[in-house]
Amino acid sequence: MKVEGTSKDLAPLVRDDVHRIACEAVRNAFRHAHASRIEVEIHYDRRQLRLRVVDNGKGIDQSVAGEGGRPGHFGLPGMQERAKLVGGKLALLSRRDSGTEVELTIPAAVAYTKSPVTAKAMSPGKGT
Secondary structure, three states: OEEEOOOOOEOHHHHHHHHHHHHHHHHHHHHOOOOOOEEEEEEEOOOEEEEEEEEOOOOOOHHHHHOOOOOOOOHHHHHHHHHHHOOOEEEEEEOOOOOEEEEEEEEHHHHEOOOHHHHHHHOOOOOO
């Protein structure tokens, strides 16, 4: 696990969906990829929040990745849907026998909560 940047509070719905995406990516690495090494990175940047989950497992067949998952399995489509719901983008990079990288990026304006002081100062009719 690696955290880069200064930790920021996430909007509650964003926090929940980021957590679920991360859990699904790690679960897939264990369950399907049989990875022996999994790295999770969270990067708090001024412009975006970035989550990366990288494993050294067996990878995902390109036809499965291109179709957005296997029939009857909802992990990859669910991750894509959650990313869209919070205004983010989910990228999946994988090759057979070369592991998988899942990267979620969410713009800072959507991901991070506004501080109470900033929100109050920016409200119409307040602070003047």
